[in-house]
Amino acid sequence: MKKPYFEMTRREMSLERERLESRFEYMKNLGLSLDMSRGKPSKEQLKLSQGMMDVLNSESELVDETGADCRNYGILGGIPEAKRLMGEMSEVKPENMLIFGNSSLNVMFDMVSRSFTHGVCENDPWMHQENVKFLCPVPGYDRHFRITEYFGIDMINVPMSETGPDMDMVEDLVSKDPTIKGIWCVPKYSNPQGYTYSEETVKRFAALEPAADDFRIYWDNAYSIHHLYDDPEKQDYLPEILEECEKAGHPDLAYKFISTSKVSFPGSGIAAVASSKTNLSDIKRHMRVQTIGHDKVNQLRHVRYFKDINGMRAHMSKMAGILRPKFEMIYEMFDRKLGGLGIATWTTPHGGYFISFDGLEGTAKAIVAMAADAGVKLTPAGATFPYGIDWRDTNIRIAPSYPDMEELHTATEIFTICVRLVTLNKLLRG
Amino acid sequence: MKKPYFEMTRREMSLERERLESRFEYMKNLGLSLDMSRGKPSKEQLKLSQGMMDVLNSESELVDETGADCRNYGILGGIPEAKRLMGEMSEVKPENMLIFGNSSLNVMFDMVSRSFTHGVCENDPWMHQENVKFLCPVPGYDRHFRITEYFGIDMINVPMSETGPDMDMVEDLVSKDPTIKGIWCVPKYSNPQGYTYSEETVKRFAALEPAADDFRIYWDNAYSIHHLYDDPEKQDYLPEILEECEKAGHPDLAYKFISTSKVSFPGSGIAAVASSKTNLSDIKRHMRVQTIGHDKVNQLRHVRYFKDINGMRAHMSKMAGILRPKFEMIYEMFDRKLGGLGIATWTTPHGGYFISFDGLEGTAKAIVAMAADAGVKLTPAGATFPYGIDWRDTNIRIAPSYPDMEELHTATEIFTICVRLVTLNKLLRG
Numbered sequence: 001m002k003k004p005y006f007e008m009t010r011r012e013m014s015l016e017r018e019r020l021e022s023r024f025e026y027m028k029n030l031g032l033s034l035d036m037s038r039g040k041p042s043k044e045q046l047k048l049s050q051g052m053m054d055v056l057n058s059e060s061e062l063v064d065e066t067g068a069d070c071r072n073y074g075i076l077g078g079i080p081e082a083k084r085l086m087g088e089m090s091e092v093k094p095e096n097m098l099i100f101g102n103s104s105l106n107v108m109f110d111m112v113s114r115s116f117t118h119g120v121c122e123n124d125p126w127m128h129q130e131n132v133k134f135l136c137p138v139p140g141y142d143r144h145f146r147i148t149e150y151f152g153i154d155m156i157n158v159p160m161s162e163t164g165p166d167m168d169m170v171e172d173l174v175s176k177d178p179t180i181k182g183i184w185c186v187p188k189y190s191n192p193q194g195y196t197y198s199e200e201t202v203k204r205f206a207a208l209e210p211a212a213d214d215f216r217i218y219w220d221n222a223y224s225i226h227h228l229y230d231d232p233e234k235q236d237y238l239p240e241i242l243e244e245c246e247k248a249g250h251p252d253l254a255y256k257f258i259s260t261s262k263v264s265f266p267g268s269g270i271a272a273v274a275s276s277k278t279n280l281s282d283i284k285r286h287m288r289v290q291t292i293g294h295d296k297v298n299q300l301r302h303v304r305y306f307k308d309i310n311g312m313r314a315h316m317s318k319m320a321g322i323l324r325p326k327f328e329m330i331y332e333m334f335d336r337k338l339g340g341l342g343i344a345t346w347t348t349p350h351g352g353y354f355i356s357f358d359g360l361e362g363t364a365k366a367i368v369a370m371a372a373d374a375g376v377k378l379t380p381a382g383a384t385f386p387y388g389i390d391w392r393d394t395n396i397r398i399a400p401s402y403p404d405m406e407e408l409h410t411a412t413e414i415f416t417i418c419v420r421l422v423t424l425n426k427l428l429r430g
Numbered sequence: 431m432k433k434p435y436f437e438m439t440r441r442e443m444s445l446e447r448e449r450l451e452s453r454f455e456y457m458k459n460l461g462l463s464l465d466m467s468r469g470k471p472s473k474e475q476l477k478l479s480q481g482m483m484d485v486l487n488s489e490s491e492l493v494d495e496t497g498a499d500c501r502n503y504g505i506l507g508g509i510p511e512a513k514r515l516m517g518e519m520s521e522v523k524p525e526n527m528l529i530f531g532n533s534s535l536n537v538m539f540d541m542v543s544r545s546f547t548h549g550v551c552e553n554d555p556w557m558h559q560e561n562v563k564f565l566c567p568v569p570g571y572d573r574h575f576r577i578t579e580y581f582g583i584d585m586i587n588v589p590m591s592e593t594g595p596d597m598d599m600v601e602d603l604v605s606k607d608p609t610i611k612g613i614w615c616v617p618k619y620s621n622p623q624g625y626t627y628s629e630e631t632v633k634r635f636a637a638l639e640p641a642a643d644d645f646r647i648y649w650d651n652a653y654s655i656h657h658l659y660d661d662p663e664k665q666d667y668l669p670e671i672l673e674e675c676e677k678a679g680h681p682d683l684a685y686k687f688i689s690t691s692k693v694s695f696p697g698s699g700i701a702a703v704a705s706s707k708t709n710l711s712d713i714k715r716h717m718r719v720q721t722i723g724h725d726k727v728n729q730l731r732h733v734r735y736f737k738d739i740n741g742m743r744a745h746m747s748k749m750a751g752i753l754r755p756k757f758e759m760i761y762e763m764f765d766r767k768l769g770g771l772g773i774a775t776w777t778t779p780h781g782g783y784f785i786s787f788d789g790l791e792g793t794a795k796a797i798v799a800m801a802a803d804a805g806v807k808l809t810p811a812g813a814t815f816p817y818g819i820d821w822r823d824t825n826i827r828i829a830p831s832y833p834d835m836e837e838l839h840t841a842t843e844i845f846t847i848c849v850r851l852v853t854l855n856k857l858l859r860g
Contacts, residue, residue, distance in 0.1 A: 038503065046501045050488045057487070058480045071476045071695040073468070101531050102725045109720040113543060117557070117581065127547070127557055143722075150719045151547065265501040268727040289580045291536040292573075295725065297698040 004342035005427060017424040024374065024417050027410070032375035034411040039191070039353035040402040041266055041319075048318050049264045055304040062297055070296035076287060077280075078272070082299035086272040088309035089224060090258050091240045096274050098283060101294045104259035104271035108218065109147050111255060111273075114286045115181070116151050120214035121252070121282045126153070126181060135173060135183035137165040139356055139384030139395045141191040144184040144220065148386075155386035158183070160190065164197035167204045178211040182218050188238045189223035192384050192397035193356040194349020196236035206244035208253065216279075217241065217254040223352040224258055225309075225316050228324045234350050242274060251276045260302060262353065263312060263319075270294075270302050326400040330355060330412050337416035343423045346398075355398040356384070363422045364393045370418040376411045434772035435850075435857060447854040454804065454847050457840070462805035464841040469621070469783035470832040471696055474752050478745065479694045485734040492727055500726035506717060507710075508702070512729035516702040518739035519654060520688050521670045526704050528713060531724045534689035534701035538648065539577050541685060541703075544716045545611070546581050550644035551682070551712045556583070556611060565603060565613035567595040569786055569814030569825045571621040574614040574650065578816075585816035588613070590620065594627035597634045608641040612648050618668045619653035622814050622827035623786040624779020626666035636674035638683065646709075647671065647684040653782040654688060655739075655746050658754045664780050672704060681706045690732060692783065693742060693749075700724075700732050753783075756830040760785060760842050767846035773853045776828070785828040786814070793852045794823045800848040806841045 005013065056062065062070045064079035077083070078099025087094040100107045116132075119125040126132040133154040136145055140160070148155055156173065158165045164187065174180055185205075187197040197205075205217055219241050227235045245253040252275070260269035273283065306312045331348050334357075338344045346357045359367060364381035371378050379397040382388040403411055435443065486492065492500045494509035507513070508529025517524040530537045546562075549555040556562040563584040566575055570590070578585055586603065588595045594617065604610055615635075617627040627635075635647055649671050657665045675683040682705075690699035703713065736742045761778050764787075768774045776787045789797060794811035801808050809827040812818040833841055 040503055043499065046499065049501075050492075052488075053486050053490060053492075054488045056483050058482075058484045060483060062480075062483075069473065069476065071479075071697055073470055073691075073696040075697075103721045103723075106721040113547065117543065117547060143719075146719050150716075261503075265727060266503045267501055267505075267723055268725045286580075289573075289576050290539040291533045293533075293697055295532045295698045295728070297695060298725070298728070 002340040004340060005423060006342050010428065013424050013428055017421060017428065020417050020421050020424070024421060027414050027417065028374040030375070030410075032410060032414075034375060034403050034407050035377045036399050036403065036411055037377045037379045038402070039262070039399050041262060042322065042402050042404065044322050044404070045319055045401070046265060048315065052264055052301060052305045056297065056301050062300060064296070064300065070300045073292045075296055076284065076291075076293050078294065079296050079299050079303075081303045082270065085303050085306060085308060085312075086258060086270065087274070089312060090221065090256055090272065090274040092242055092256065092274040096242065096276065096280065098273045098280055099294060099299055100271040100273065102261075102267060102269055102271065102298070104220070104222070104257045104261065105143055107271050107273055108144070108220065108257055110286070110290070111218070111283070112147050112151055112153075114283070115214065118286060120181075120216060121278065123214035126151075129179065131179045133177070133180045135165070135170060135180060136386045137183070137185065138386070139192050139390070139397070140184060141186055141220070142379075142383040144218070145386045148184070153181070156180075157386060160193060160195065162195050164195065164201035167201055171204065171208065174208050174210045174215060176211055180210070181212055181214055182216050184218050184220065186220050186222055187241070188221055188236060189226060189349055189352025191222070191352065192354040193347045194352045194354060195347065196238050199239050202239040202241060202244055203248075206241065206248040206250060206253065208250070219254050219256045221256055221258050222262070225312060226262060226319070226353070227316065227351040228320050228327055229350055230317050230320065236350055242276070252278050255279060263316065264302060264305070268298065270299055323401060325405060326408055327355070329405065329409060330398065330400055333409070333412045333416060337413070338419060341420070344419055353399060353401055355400065357396045357398050358394040359396070359419055360394065360423055360426065362393045363419070363426060364390060364396050366422040366425075367415070367418045368396060370422060371415055374414045374418070376414045378415070432770040434770060435853060436772050440858065443854050443858055447851065447858065450847050450851050450854070454851060457844050457847065458804040460805070460840075462840060464805060464833050464837050465807045466829050466833060466838075466841055467807045467809045468832070469692070469829050471692060472752065472832050472834065474834070475749055475831070476695060478748050482694055482731060482735045486727065486731050492730060494726070494730065500730045503722045505726055506714065506721070506723050508724065509726050509729050511733045512700065515733050515736060515738065516688060516700065517704070519742060520651065520686055520702065520704040522672055522686065522704040526672065526706065526710065528703045528710055529724060529729055530701040530703065532691075532697060532699055532701065532728070534650070534652070534687045534691065535573055537701050537703055538574070538650065538687055540716070540720070541648070541713070542577050542581055542583075544713070545644065548716060550611075550646060551708065553644035556581075559609065561609045563607070563610045565595070565600060565610060566816050567613070567615065568816070569622050569820070569827070570614060571616055571650070572809070572813040574648070575816045578614070583611070586610075587816060590623060590625065592625050594625065594631035597631055601634065601638065604638050604640045604645060606641055610640070611642055611644055612646050614648050614650065616650050616652055617671070618651055618666060619656060619779055619782025621652070621782065622784040623777045624782045624784060625777065626668050629669050632669040632671060632674055633678070636671065636678040636680060636683065638680070649684050649686045651686055651688050652692070655742060656692060656749070656783070657746065657781040658750050658757055659780055660747050660750065666780055672706070682708050685709060693746065694732060694735070698728065700729055753831060755835060756838055757785070759835065759839060760828065760830055763839070763842045763846060767843070768849060771850070774849055783829060783831055785830065787826045787828050788824040789826070789849055790853055790856065791822045791824055793849070793856060794820060794826050796852040796855070797845070797848045798826060800852060801845055804844045804848070806844050808845070
């Protein structure tokens with residue numbers, strides 16, 4: 001059993017620090033350059049989709065199932081078979097799907113941008129309303145927060161727990177304040193914790209009675225089929241939000257976003273929105289001015305490669321085979337190097353792309369800086385909070401996917417050394 | 431020699447009408463369904479790019495020339511070789527290029543949207559300025575006008591001539607009125623006339639001294655290499671606008687848009703913006719929030735297929751081989767069926783996708799409606815003007831590309847019958 005730092009004498013701490021400093025110096029002198037900053041698939045993962053490059057060739061009939069030419073202009077909302085495939089991935093009917101280009105982030109940006117300049121459905125544009133606000137479960141996804149920040153939308157932090165955002169707070173705020181127009185959610189294998197909203201949370205979301213008619217739930221189901229384990233017992237379950245909203249009598253309450261960015265190629269996937277027909281036709285009103293249509297050949301490529309949700313699931317099981325050892329290695333090393341010291345907590349998700357790490361208050365920035373010094377690039381501390389401000393300075397997002405196992409092993413060891421050193425520095429100073 | 435309608439007696443006109451009516455009835459009973467409404471490439475043209483589906487396969491190294499992985503996230507502005515290829519197509523250096531997704535229309539929409547919500551460079555967002563206006567050379571491209579209309583931007587018609595927009599008017603308005611923020615231009619083989627701006631016009635554009643710091647020329651060079659003839663004598667020449675702006679001391683005055691939509695596949699091409707470094711970094715400030723990057727595998731596919739501008743030119747010469755007979759057939763039939771009647775004028779461009787037709791005042795809508803009645807779908811009359819309003823009701827855009835030769839022949843005959851019948855109806859009524 002390791003001795004918690006809080007129970008150590010100053011002398012014990014000093015000795016521990018000396019020992020770690022010499023190990024840190026050794027690691028630093030290796031001159032590493034490792035990137036754990038973003039949820040970027042590794043080369044090994046990308047290779048799994050390489051076969052996608054073979055499904056279409058010059059002999060292929062590039063027509064959709066209705067015979068429409070995928071090479072030409074048109075078919076604004078996507079080809080029927082892509083709606084079906086992405087619908088299966090979303091657990092939603094094809095008629096509730098719109099297919100977009102390669103980036104669901106771009107779709108979310110456009111959604112906020114459109115609501116800002118032209119309003120949601122028949123409501124006033126946000127630009128003509130005072131003090132528009134969004135709820136932001138924290139820690140959360142930095143790119144979500146940057147979109148709302150970019151449009152000058154005030155962001156209110158809502159604490160996350162293992163079951164999802166604090167729903168008492170969400171209900172209270174959303175039902176009372178008509179300036180609250182949305183909430184950013186990553187409901188399954190959340191970014192960065194890897195938490196999945198509980199059934200109760202999802203039902204409470206669907207039952208929301210917003211003060212604002214133009215309030216929507218921005219349900220970014222980025223990791224819907226991104227399990228780390230094949231065993232169904234170890235796969236998180238998330239009720240389908242649109243169905244729950246429908247049942248609760250609020251069919252237009254949510255926009256659901258998905259993409260194949262972490263299924264096929266991150267730069268060349270397809271993105272989609274699932275929502276009620278009312279919301280989709282509102283979206284199309286804007287889309288029709290913006291473009292003649294998205295890349296349908298790429299839609300066809302995805303459908304012909306994966307065929308259906310079973311094809312996707314089989315593919316994702318191979319992905320899991322690559323990712324799982326990385327996550328497990330980190331769980332194991334965190335446990336071994338940090339467990340029992342009383343200085344850190346971390347999540348151990350069964351899917352998604354991230355682990356959320358919390359150190360003692362006031363340590364996150366220093367840990368990230370020290371790791372950078374040894375060649376390990378982490379997501380900047382604070383990035384998981386709106387405006388980049390983590391007041392307690394505890395949270396760090398760990399992204400295990402990109403480095404190979406050996407690199408990741410080294411990077412994780414360096415990280416744990418940094419955590420311990422920064423904490424010891426703080427304790428010895430304090 | 432045909433007798434002009436204005437010189438006919440009422441009896442002659444009635445006889446002519448009877449004869450045409452019986453021909454029209456015959457054509458109508460054929461039960462045709464022909465589409466001449468949009469500048470949509472034909473299947474035959476699309477086939478020319480089918481080989482593009484073979485350049486990448488599962489054995490391909492999907493990396494750019496710096497070794498960066500095109501499959502993964504990142505490289506916001508496009509891969510270097512795509513900047514070079516699209517730069518050659520734009521006659522602009524790679525460092526002045528940004529590469530986007532499959533739609534230059536989407537890029538233009540985003541440009542207006544960004545200027546509206548966040549402003550051009552350091553200027554106030556248009557949404558905080560009163561009465562923002564755009565100049566619209568008419569007849570022009572309906573989708574341009576719809577973007578500015580969508581954002582509530584007032585549009586001022588500027589008459590087009592064979593040398594481009596009325597530059598006296600443009601200079602006068604732009605230099606005096608700080609609420610004028612842009613002008614929509616299709617400078618080469620214009621939509622719908624097929625006119626190319628003269629050297630003098632381009633130089634006068636570059637020399638503009640706008641009252642508004644955030645005025646920009648929206649230079650949609652959609653048909654830059656879209657000649658109908660291989661003979662250089664029959665190819666229109668357009669000076670390069672960014673170079674002219676630079677020479678005139680206004681390096682930031684223009685945004686140039688191009689795409690491969692009518693080079694490779696309309697739905698699956700790549701789009702680009704060429705502009706000054708100042709403008710490009712302003713654009714990227716927005717883009718960075720909107721997306722992690724566009725489809726780089728498709729960029730790679732285009733570069734590996736065309737290789738360079740010579741590859742593109744050879745390809746476009748084959749395109750011309752398909753389009754030229756269509757345009758020439760129409761020129762010939764218009765000449766034969768409408769020439770000398772004194773009831774219509776039309777353009778005879780050497781490139782691009784359209785012919786601009788003008789009937790007598792008050793006939794365009796009726797001609798389009800009558801053609802629809804016989805199964806020929808034309809661009810709605812008025813579409814070539816802001817708000818869809820052609821006060822004189824004369825202009826119709828003819829799009830020869832989509833139907834095959836036989837269909838086009840029939841459609842064109844029907845069109846000429848409709849022109850003559852509608853005109854006779856008008857003259858006999860009047």
